[in-house]
Amino acid sequence: MTEKNLVTPFQSGALTLAATRDDEIDLAELFHALWRGRWWIISSGVLCTVLAVAIALWLPNVYHAEAKLSPSAEQQGGGLSALAGQFGGLASLAGINLGGGGTDKVGLAIEVAKSRKFVTTFIRQHRLEVPLMAVTKMDKQSGELVVDPEIYDTAQGKWVREVKPPKTVAPSDWELYKAFMELFSIEQDKKSGMVTVGVDYFSPDVAKQWVDWLVADLNATMKQRDQADTERNIAYLKTQLEKTAVADMQAVFYKLIEEQTKTLMLAEVNPEYVFKTLDPAVVPEEKAKPKRALMVVLGGILGGMLGIMLVLARHALRRQKEPVL
Template identity: 25%
Template sequence: MSDKQQPAQPQYVAPPYFQQPHDDEIDLRELFAALWQGRWWVIGLSMLCMLVAAAYAFTQPNVYRAQAIIAPVNNPFQLPREQQSPLPIHELETALFSQTMTDKMADLAQRSIKVATDVQRTQGTIQLSAEGTDPAELLNRIQAVTETVDTAYKSLMRQQTEHSLNVLNSELKRVDSEAVKVSLGEYTAGQTYKLAMLNHPSTQLIQVVKPATEPTSPIKPKRKLITVLGFLLGGMLGAAIVLVRFAFKREGTE
């Protein structure tokens, strides 16, 4: 059979749902052309939003942060290594900035004290920080803590030790077992020594690792960042308006 006598092969036709209407296709060149034609919208809104953002940023007050770092003194009672029991740093923070301690420091500083704390457990330190618009006031606030925290903490520990001794002495009078008396007597002797050390003016429990200095550079507002974000937001808004106008115009011509 010759080629001319062979039956024609049927051609495959894609179903309608696979056929893409060419009229709905958007050419990237058309989009870039539309953006170029509406470039003044993009530029104008970018500049407008940038000016608004800059005006907002430069009308906001400068906010500063003052910081100091404190830490517990290693072996403040000069005990042998086997008798040392350092207080965990997170428990120390809880004790230092309890309401009782805050009131004691406020009484010593003769002013209200309010600072934020950040425990750095790996270094065994506590970072004090305060934020505000007045650098000198922030420095005074942090210094009020660093100057009173050791005295206030010694006072708190003294009260707790005195209470412990009162309880121990009462128990010594009450118990009859000689073994219990010996055990309580040893613990009472240790608490008595601790109280004597707390009463001595040279004993220090909290040390200032890094004293506070008056801040000179504000931490916020980030004026440059706000201005740049305003410019970018304006550019995005301008581009969106141009593309929406292009889409409506394109539909109107179809």
């Protein structure tokens, strides 16, 4: 072995100490590095805070309107549910299904409210295409909605937005559905059974109006569905009644027809078929978002953290370039 390859104990110990020095974290040294780079940290925090303020002021106010609903008596054991419990066996003998008392009509109504068919019908019926897709904010002075002229030409009443295929100039049902679902919410409290319908929008008056329309249209839709089912049941029962000559079966058919007719009449006179409004929607006086103060605070915190990371990264690079003694 030559002298060039010999490593003395002193040299070996020095190398070990150098490696140990590289692996150790000196808190005093880190604090000193942070202190030397304090202006970087302050500048980063101020810059991000200013940016957060600018974004917070640029974002338009959004208001939240909601209504509290309770399942109507028709869905809590009355109406079709009671009929099914009382005459379900007779109806099954006749070959029809009245639905069971265990049917979750409220849960079904919530899923209907979230369905593409109901939402797109609601949007088209109330002509909400422009408010959904072209409005960017509300004018604070006049209270009027501001339409983006690059999306919709209000003078000519036509869509002028530029989109790439397969999208069309006029928004499709799929686009309208996605846009609406970002503003709409419907939830049921599992303990109390109460249902909350809410809408977020730039205008408090519009948000309140949409909630009212949603509750009314949802009740009407569910009522029409059940009315159609009941009318089919009555028509079927009358057909079967004409075919049978057995007195006992005729009595069954007459009773079922009578109860179905009562149910149909009750549905026609009850506008709040599935949900009764406990707490109607009101025009909100305070915005729901953006949370501007929170945005500014978070911007300052994130800016400070970014500054600390930059200072520590510069310190680590400088430390690696220092020669090992």
